[in-house]
Amino acid sequence: MIRTQNLTRRFTLKKETVEAVRGIDVDVQPGELVAFLGPNGAGKSTTLRMLTTLLPPSAGTAEVAGFDVVRDPVEVRRRIGHIGQGNGSLDGLRMNEELTIQGRFHGLDRTTARARAAELLDRLDLSEQADRDVARLSGGQRRRLDVAMGLIHRPRLVFLDEPSAGLDPHSRANLLEHIRRLHRDDEVTIVLTTHYLDEADAVAERVVVIDNGRIIADGTPDQLKSKVSGDLVTVALAENDDSGAARDVASRVPTAHDVEAGDSRLSFRVENGDAVLPDVVRALDSAGITLRSAQVKRPTLDDVFLTLTGRSLRDDD
């Protein structure tokens, strides 16, 4: 579905050159659901814009839906849906007008476009608002209209740039469910960008981590997490004075590393944390250390990003 080679984009701003995308090689097979994950300014939108023919690459090539984005942009546009980072509808038009006309932009005749619009509005739970001016839609409804516009011509490949940015948790979950269904029931290939870790984790089968215009990791969420060695075990101590003794106990646990103690708190990483925890509790107990609580956390994608770059993705939000 997608194959890029050394895809690169530079912007020149008053003598200063911004290297937005620095040589991306990525292959996406039909039926995949891929999330491009990265902090602000990582180059996600720029990559998507090149793949959707909105922006010519400075170097490298990209083949999308069987056609080269530079040589055959119109053929690419016929075959893809693109839901951009901003709102795609214009105030003053009604929802079904925008949607039907979008169908005609794709060459559907009036009758087909209307039928298809009605079908999509129904599917995205927008039928009630069909005759409403888009200016009077809620954020979530407006975003779903964007999705509907991207699907009007039944593309086999759909790009979504930050589909759920700015939505409340409920609308976000709802939108993600629609995306998931599109993937599962219609077997549409989906590429989305996000800087929400939980979103990438929850929805994507494959996560491509982008930082500074480069791919720094690519795999299933589980594969990526296995790059972070071990689960995080955190124990709250009753007495701060026990910190030193607790550190000694933890250091003796096989495979434990990154041991930190202080502020009535002990933490370390260890393989198979769930199985290790009972032993740790017993060992602390026999050393006469009183515990308040204990917790095991599997690595998150944020831990992955932290391991790879030394920075946290969360700081950017």
Add this chain to the structure above:
Amino acid sequence: MALLTSIAPVFERELRSKVRTPWPYIEALADPLLLLVLFAPLVAGLGDVPGLPDTDTIQWFVPGMLVLMVFTTAAFIGSGLQEERQAGSMERMLVTPVSRFALLMGRVLRVMAIVVVQSVVVVAVTVPFGLQVHLDGMLVAVVQLAVLAAALGIASLAVGLVLKNAYAFWGVIAIFYTPIIVTSGALLPMDLAPGWLHAISRVNPLAHVVEAQRTLFAGEFGHSSIILGFLVAGVVAAVGAVVGTRAMRRLSL
């Protein structure tokens, strides 16, 4: 054919969005009518002035008003394109098979259609005040106004595309607005102007169209000013179309 089928939905989308918020067009219509009521009597009261007819000031005044109306309707449409670019709707349309040229032409056709309706309304309203209509002359006049609307519209779209910034767009408009209106000769005859001002009016496309319109409303065909009016509008349209389509093709968001 393919171009036509892609212009049609763009045109329809434009028309639908404007018909529901018609205030700018009603305003553009009210402008010439107010000038007709408030300013035309002053012109009539000037008496013996070079370039003005002795009687029938309305016959002289209405064609100029129509040209000004076309200007207010067509010359600002570039800002609509900028707004769609700021929002995501332009980007959304650019990822469809619709040609870039069609996205411009749909807008141009929309102002042409609106200008035709507006012109008929202005003429119909002014007939009771003594405007004499020569049907064939008026027909050609309306066609010429539509061509002028297309020329100004496409030029405005080109400016809107080249200048990404809305402030820059309105800045350009503000600089040109007054000189264009004054030197068009629509309000007062340019025969009154000193040499330098008259020279400026010669490079103002509107001035030539105003003269052509006056000839047409007088029912005089075969006057060179009519051809000149079409020619000037045609040149503006051609330059705008070239700049506009080039900017549109290079448009990356």
